[in-house]
Amino acid sequence: MKKLKINFFILVSAMVLAACSTGKKEVPQVAVVPQPNKLVKAEGTFTVNAKTTFVIPENKALNSTAGLVNMRFKQAAGFELTVAQQKPAKNFIAVELAKGSMGDEAYELEVAKEGVTIKAATERGAFYGLITMLQLLPAEIERTTQVSDVDWTMACVTIKDAPRFVWRGMHLDVCRHFVPVDFIKKQLDVMAMFKMNTFHWHLTEDQGWRIEIKKYPKLTELGGVRTEGDGSEYGGYYTQEEIKEVVAYASERFINVVPEIELPGHALAALVGYPELSCTGGPFKVRNVWGVEPDVYCAGKEETFHFLEDVIDEVVPLFPYEYFHIGGDECPKTRWEECPDCQRRMRKEGLKDEHELQSYFVQRIEKVLLAHGRKMIGWDEILEGGLAPSATVMSWRGEAGGIEAAKQGHDVVMTPGNWVYLDHYQGDSRFEPVAIGGYTTLEESYGYNPVPADLKGDMAKHVLGTQGNVWSEYMYTPELFEYRIYPRIIALAEVGWTETANKNYEDFLTRMNPQFERLDYHNINYHIPLPEGPVNVVAFT
Ligand code: NAG
Known part of the structure; x- marks a missing residue:
């Protein structure tokens, strides 16, 4: 019954709030998500208006952050804050960077009657301080069309957060x-x-390969499209230009992008255009039902590793973040058990079973990634047969x-x-x-x-x-x-x-x-x- 009340409360409140979204409101409550780790409420309020000065250090990342914040004011309030380097005595939103003063993602935020002060050691911390500030403002700040009857007022508060x-x-x-x-x-x-x-x-699966790889066009031409049960075609992929666009968009919002290229299983879409990388040689069709596919990359053939090295060569430069996900989940070993190349590899490398063969596979890829300056992460099956020395699970x-x-x-x-x-x-x-x-x-x-x-x-x-x-x-x-x-x-x-x-x-x-x-x-x-x-x-x- 308790649950019912709470759920019902959310539902009704969401409806009511949505219904009166353009009306003039009380001073907004302090309702920050995620909850800051230290928050003290104070007396009074501060109101942002067309004359508020936005004091923010000059650098590329913060220029773009200032642009994002100002976009909110422009769209929702119909005015932009004047960006300046000098902090006036009152009516300001001031961001101060003090390198090394606190953790990388930490920030301090003070809303006082005179203005808002945000302190952080990094641009990321400053960004999070501003994100919290936006949450202290009325929800209408997220509107993309202007509202004229909202006071952009927030309650005074002191936050120390990480x-x-x-x-x-x-x-x-x-x-x-x-x-x-x-x-x-x-x-x-x-x-x-x-x-x-x-x-x-x-980005890659049995049911579709979704990232353009210039050296292997069949990955998307053939592997990017599947024929559904009713005969219709379903597909799509991202060009490298689109990938860059998403990564840049994420980076402006301090979001790191981790690409996942699945291996050695969940790889059927790659084998459709390049069946020579499988144990049996194919032919294959992009899988149009869910579940686990028995055909996987052949762990015995050198071509498989050359191919994956080439793919990694093209993918790494698109994703500046240090982590690279290699999948590793749900790789059936049936094809490897019957494949002469895989069995030869196991004898040559002294591997006692197919789990160790998978570990061998993953560790070869780990070396390729390390050479590119990337950390490997994979699903927990990569523990089987021995975890690669530097892997994150x-x-x-x-x-x-x-x-x-x-x-x-x-x-x-x-x-x-x-x-x-x-x-x-x-x-x-x-x-x-x-x-x-x-x-x-x-x-x-x-x-x-x-x-x-x-x-x-x-x-x-x-x-x-x-x-x-x-x-x-x-x-x-x-x-x-x-x-x-x-x-x-x-x-x-x-x-x-x-x-x-x-x-x-x-x-x-x-x-x-x-x-x-x-x-x-x-x-x-x-x-x-x-x-x-x-x-x-x-x-x-
Ligand atoms: C697993 C599979 C995934 C599937 C999902 C469905 C992982 C790591 N692997 O069976 O391909 O879509 O769960 O919940 O989750």
């Missing part, structure tokens, strides 16, 4: 279903609003893989299905669009603690953070992607940022009210948490 984890991410599978660049930019905008910093872009089959990797001294990102798989149902499955299975409520996602009790002391430091995983088998349209992603991803943003002691689910729900309104201004098709179960459904209708 994230709990360095990896606060979202994964997006664009292979099972493809999404346009503009859709990705829209999600990046929202990620930035909630201080998420990592976009894991799942993304634990998805529960937490066991992550715990094991951390105990071996490796960094891990915790993404266990029961909490962070955003392809799960989040409401009553009788009323929800079809999902791949699993049921994870907003409250469950919110309650996730990425540091398992088994990891104590220094071992806990290996947990870099967490992310929401968005697998798109049943996400046929951009709207369905959003329906599954939101609002759970915002709960995970708070999991990644806010210390456990400062988290509280009921308080989170209250702070979400203005966030739903902000999501409305971004046209996000979020799921509205509805009462669950037959009794609650009757009560609601």
